[in-house]
Amino acid sequence: MASGTLLYAQSGGVTAVINATASAVIRTARAKRVRVLAARNGILGALREDLIDTSAEPAAAIRALAHTPGGAFGSCRYKLGALDADRPKYERLLEVLRAHDVRWFLYNGGNDSADTALKVSRLAAEFGYPLTCVGVPKTIDNDLAVTDACPGFGSAAKYTAVSVREAALDVAAMADTSTRVFIYEAMGRHAGWLAAAAGLAGQTPDEAPQVILLPERTFDEAAFLARVRQVVERVGWCVVVASEGIRDADGRFVAEAGGSDAFGHSQLGGVAAHLADRVKQALGFKVHWTLPDYLQRSARHIASATDWEQAQAVGAAAVEFALAGRNAVMPVIVRTTDAPYRWRIEAAPLARIANHEKSMPAGFIRRDGFGITGRARRYLEPLIRGEAPLPYGRDGLPKYVTLRNRTVPRRLPAWEG
């Protein structure tokens, strides 16, 4: 057995497959007889010394974790600042790691988490504490640099494409006397990856979704309405997929364009409602809209096999890299060919990932701005390919596991953060 402990923590919005990563981390570490602790509620658990002993979980539970959505140890939205500004927090973190003999720290999240892992590794070096920090990629936003795709995205993308195709069949059947326009609101504040993935639902301009609105393009209401009208005239109905983050020419979120939502707020998440109103008012069509919200990132029942395999591959590789002493790296997915789709895992320096954001290439967006290109399809399609296995119970529901999450006794005074 290797001496020392591995600490794993989940960060930011959870996904349908982040627990698949966790499962692979624990299984790989167990095979190497390394003890794994998990921080409860992400980095906050590490700061609070609120740690979970994963060795209390039976092997069957860890296997079931691989098909359970959500974040089994809890995640958090909590950003550590610059090393100088937040130095007491970083030092507390190091103190907790030292108190539990943590020699390997795996932080499973997005850009911010990569940045945190990098800073912790620097501080450890400064203090001469032997620690290997590895970032593990995760985000449905698909905006991490270097890696070809981000675990979590492929499953949300598959949910989006399947849901849009299914809803389109409903709309097509009813359009003669009922709804003519259906609007689907996809997550994506800065980049339109999920809305773009909806484009996989159709092959031709007349197949749904006929209109995709991406935050990479300025929203032009007149052009949008004209396009919807054209599509309804030609096809009989129209499905629109809108990123929550689309903005108008003044840079204002369209979700806020009305000044406020029903209750005077201007939070995001109201794009579909707003567009539905505009279509109804300007074009007179009956409109329905959907806001899937968390359903799109938790829908393990329609997860992509590619995504699920990659989520486990980065988890296993993170443990390998950590135990090999490869400090301040992240396992990333490298695509070697599109057709057949092949990929492998490599280590990339956290410094190349932290605080970078990958945007959607301009070549992925159709010239008219309302759809995706063949290049985008070639990139996106393999990511939603395959159906990840999922056991169901006699009750018709997926067999998701709840872990025991036994707390490790504290060794330090409470955190005063």
Add this chain to the structure above:
Amino acid sequence: MASGTLLYAQSGGVTAVINATASAVIRTARAKRVRVLAARNGILGALREDLIDTSAEPAAAIRALAHTPGGAFGSCRYKLGALDADRPKYERLLEVLRAHDVRWFLYNGGNDSADTALKVSRLAAEFGYPLTCVGVPKTIDNDLAVTDACPGFGSAAKYTAVSVREAALDVAAMADTSTRVFIYEAMGRHAGWLAAAAGLAGQTPDEAPQVILLPERTFDEAAFLARVRQVVERVGWCVVVASEGIRDADGRFVAEAGGSDAFGHSQLGGVAAHLADRVKQALGFKVHWTLPDYLQRSARHIASATDWEQAQAVGAAAVEFALAGRNAVMPVIVRTTDAPYRWRIEAAPLARIANHEKSMPAGFIRRDGFGITGRARRYLEPLIRGEAPLPYGRDGLPKYVTLRNRTVPRRLPAWEG
């Protein structure tokens, strides 16, 4: 080969399995060498003499129809009135049936469709035209009389229970620093069947959904907010499932309680947004909400095997009943035992079904009004049981079929309706 033609039409909101019924109708009729026409866009196609020749579809397409959501021939929202008031329409209908030698008319829908089929059968008798009319049950609202369950409901119920369980895992993981309350808006204007089905996602009062709001109970905002606060204090987070049709003590839809939505309308579909605002304002918790809308009734990818089998069974039985000359009946599902769950198909008179509405028994609702009883579970659980088979393509999407839908040449002058 039996002499004459069978006409099949789809009516009202479509479901994940109404095409499974259509597929069974066509397969059963083909086995008996009976020609099947389908009305395009429901009863309107019959009135307009816009008929589809299903014999142009290859057997493989008809098999694929069994796993394709939406309404393959088009459906409509179009209600025929009383026989006296709408007599010209009923007569036109009979004229079209006669012109195409239709001897069997199968109308696949809800209460209104049962009523229409009944009236058509009466008019045919009055005119001495030999016609057998059979209603075929379908509705995600589960509100048809006599039948134990309505094809379409079980799959929407499964979608609801699975989605709520998955979203709850997401919320539980994030509650420490992010969303504490998640609100899911279910379809159901008059009866809370779908919201009730969400209750299958949890077994204990602390498992999600902790609060279900049903239209069968008057919405009491103070009691609701108190309950949400209690749950968050005890569990750390709370998942609410609300029927779109809940009303306050004055009988007003809660969706309209604010007077209007963001844009001055008072259409339904805004319950979750409204409740989210109230929770945020009154309790200060971060809230997310979802409006799945059509996704809940078109999600063939998570259809229930029970529902799918019953949808096909009523289709096959409808053809059997029709060819046997059993006029003005509907094949209904009779539950013989709960455990093991057993059911069979029987014929019920349309007169017992038309214009009746089955509400949820009071014994299905927990005394406090915020959940379902064991009796409700025993009724609901078998309906979401099993996963209906679904082939996927290499592209990661379900293989849904698009029919040719070849139009039958007209024999009558255009309808002036």
